[in-house]
Amino acid sequence: DAGVIQSPRHEVTEMGQEVTLRCKPISGHNSLFWYRQTMMRGLELLIYFNNNVPIDDSGMPEDRFSAKMPNASFSTLKIQPSEPRDSAVYFCASSWRGINTEAFFGQGTRLTVV
Amino acid sequence: AQKITQTQPGMFVQEKEAVTLDCTYDTSDQSYGLFWYKQPSSGEMIFLIYQGSYDEQNATEGRYSLNFQKARKSANLVISASQLGDSAMYFCAMRGNQAGTALIFGKGTTLSVSS
Numbered sequence: 001d002a003g004v005i006q007s008p009r010h011e012v013t014e015m016g017q018e019v020t021l022r023c024k025p026i027s028g029h030n031s032l033f034w035y036r037q038t039m040m041r042g043l044e045l046l047i048y049f050n051n052n053v054p055i056d057d058s059g060m061p062e063d064r065f066s067a068k069m070p071n072a073s074f075s076t077l078k079i080q081p082s083e084p085r086d087s088a089v090y091f092c093a094s095s096w097r098g099i100n101t102e103a104f105f106g107q108g109t110r111l112t113v114v
Numbered sequence: 115a116q117k118i119t120q121t122q123p124g125m126f127v128q129e130k131e132a133v134t135l136d137c138t139y140d141t142s143d144q145s146y147g148l149f150w151y152k153q154p155s156s157g158e159m160i161f162l163i164y165q166g167s168y169d170e171q172n173a174t175e176g177r178y179s180l181n182f183q184k185a186r187k188s189a190n191l192v193i194s195a196s197q198l199g200d201s202a203m204y205f206c207a208m209r210g211n212q213a214g215t216a217l218i219f220g221k222g223t224t225l226s227v228s229s
Contacts, residue, residue, distance in 0.1 A: 033216070035219075042220070042222060043222070045218060045219070050215075089157065098215060099146055099209040099210055099215050100164065101209075105158065105159035107157070
């Protein structure tokens with residue numbers, strides 16, 4: 001298996017632009033997570049899907065952020081409009097649902113908003 | 115709410131020595147899972163070890179072991195015989211039904227191994 005695939009790996013955009021981050025989970029996994037990592041706040045859970053359904057989006061910072069999972073093999077995280085404080089590394093991870101299964105992470109997308 | 119606390123921002127150890135990275139957690143769940151991940155400077159997240167709340171024995175994976183003390187709600191990672199390649203950020207995490215089985219992370223501990 002190719003693992004969790006995220007694209008793009010790096011994104012530089014201007015403030016106010018729309019940014020879309022993409023994730024392909026491991027085939028067969030039914031849980032998907034989006035995280036944001038910064039030096040100040042560490043690894044924050046943004047949103048969590050089970051069987052393509054959002055279970056908990058309380059970590060989404062504000063209405064500028066939205067996430068979708070239209071099918072079991074694809075998810076997007078969109079920021080519109082982007083702001084410099086959104087600059088971070090965004091990770092997607094997938095797993096089997098359950099408290100005893102580890103999550104597998106993608107390589108992350110490094111987002112820089114200038 | 116579930117919470118993971120890692121109180122050591124940085125730890126320093128010499129090669130071949132053992133090191134313990136601390137992790138405490140808070141949950142009202144009776145059944146939960148505890149995980150440790152490693153993040154080297156290259157940025158990828160690598161799963162190291164898992165401990166279930168009902169597991170009677172501490173988990174071990176090669177040079178990694180998890181010192182699980184349920185009554186104290188602690189799940190410390192022990193790395194034996196440290197190597198230079200162990201220098202990285204280490205995260206403790208948990209999954210429980212209270213959070214809908216979401217995987218919640220602590221702030222992490224940076225480990226530096228010197229020769």
